[in-house]
Amino acid sequence: MDDKPTGVPSTPKYAWTILAIVFFLSIVLPMQWFSCPPLSANIFETYGLEGAARADFGLLMSYVAITALIAAVVAGPLANRLGHRIVLIVAGICLIAGCAIAALSGANFGILLASRIITGIGVGLCAVSASSVIAMWFPGKTRATAMAIWSTWVPVGMLIVFNGAPIVVNAFGIHVLWWIICALAIIATLLVAVFFRAPREDEAEISVQTSSLKSALPFLKSRQLIALGIAWLGFNYVNYCFVTFNVDFFQTGMGMNQSIAALIGSICSAAGIIAPLFGAVSDRINKNRKYLMIVVGCVGLLIAAAVGFQNATLSFWLFIIFQILGNSILVATCRPMAPMIVGRGGATAVTYALAAVTILQYIGQMLVFIPGQVIDAFGYTAQTAWMAVAPVAFVALVASFFIKPKKEEE
Incomplete structure (x- = not known):
């Protein structure tokens, strides 16, 4: 690496x-x-x-x-x-x-x-x-x-x-x-x-010389990059689901008034603002262990998904805390991991890798209609979270472990 x-x-x-x-x-x-x-x-x-x-x-x-x-x-x-x-x-x-x-x-x-x-x-x-x-x-x-x-x-x-x-x-x-x-x-x-x-x-630490897509392709086919893409796609799907439905859940599921629901919803949606804190932490971790930050972020995301859309007080606060942690940690650590994985391929490999990351982000956000349909069928319940959100968060967590570099790359 x-x-x-x-x-x-x-x-x-x-x-x-x-x-x-x-x-x-x-x-x-x-x-x-x-x-x-x-x-x-x-x-x-x-x-x-x-x-x-x-x-x-x-x-x-x-x-x-x-x-x-x-x-x-x-x-x-x-x-x-x-x-x-x-x-x-x-x-x-x-x-x-x-x-x-x-x-x-x-x-x-x-x-x-x-x-x-x-x-x-x-x-x-x-x-x-x-x-x-x-x-x-x-x-x-x-x-x-x-x-x-x-x-x-x-x-x-x-x-x-x-x-x-x-x-x-x-x-x-x-x-x-x-x-x-x-x-x-x-x-x-x-x-x-x-x-x-x-x-x-x-x-530049990474070569700024551009090359053909063909020469960059071996780096883009990396097992680590594919795993990172799956984790990032899952994160954006789950997080955009929270962003889209939080305020409605706070009102209809938790009985909050509109202003309080909007305030808490805006805090959750803007959690990425504290991402630089976790970025600074990641910069102090050995490069072969940085993937563990993504694992931790995915754990937070999975906990939030598992307790999401439930009106019990404990579940609600766990939902808020862990979606904020998962959001900010993954925003801080996933993108920087891409150039670390493909950096030996130079500027072209880095550009294409980050383009793929961005594409997967928008695809994950576009799939938010799926939990919307489940909510229409079951309402805001634990069953909804476990059916439409938690499985994707679990896949993201599993994928995060495969971002670990091979022993010969450490």
Whole structure:
């Protein structure tokens, strides 16, 4: 599992500048991506949604996830051919266009949907390229911390827009909000265009030279990477199930009022914000033992799944505590593991590995309709959790043990 011979600086100073630039662009994306949920009433009123309004409203989120998945598929080849700087600039341009189209949509819901499709392209391109850039710039001793910091891009963006959007919209209207996000997107894209650069060979622990997919394929077929992909897919399925149904469960299953349910739900959903803490812990663990952090995260996920959707007080608090721990630990440790596994294959192998991780993330999130159907049939009960959630968490846990390197790699 060695990446490249020693002699590389600990962490290049400019790596932190790159992280700041990429992180700024990254957090503006979920500000636009998640601008609709806190403004559902405003959108219903502005766009005259009636009848199957909630189904129509759901498309605003689904379209982003679907196009992000498609963009993630092509992001690897594009970055390998054009470079990460170009891909990130294109992601920024898509975000700018998505914001501007939404701001100019007036009361036309079809135009608003089109804006979400374009925004989703930016989300998918950035998710792959940003994580690859950070993996290239940061050596193994600080990579988990850096990637964990970047991995907070969605919860940070969500917190900003969930708390700021209602204030802006109540004062100036919904379209002004999208113009503000558009302005931030322009600034973020310009920063990438002016200050971004790829690391020099002497600055990178992993070779920055690109190669063909064929030459990278032997590294991508690694047993460890496949196991990591299964664990990551399972985590995203289980965690997105919690994110999607928590607030409804807290209200209908636990009898909480809407404000308390939303507060606890937001805390669980934004648990990834504490991921840098676990990233720092991972950076202090021997590289051949880092996989144990993923095992621990999957154990937390399985416990949360096993006690989920039960209205007993003890079960409820175990559910909250362990889903927060599982979420934050796995967000902090899974992505950094990919470049560690395939690092000997250089920049191309790392980019394709992280593209695969991103694709699996969106696939896991898209499968959340499965527990939704089980909840419709059985309600919020232990039976629901054990049927639709816990088995997937168990598979993720089993897969996590296979991330351990072979003895000859230790």
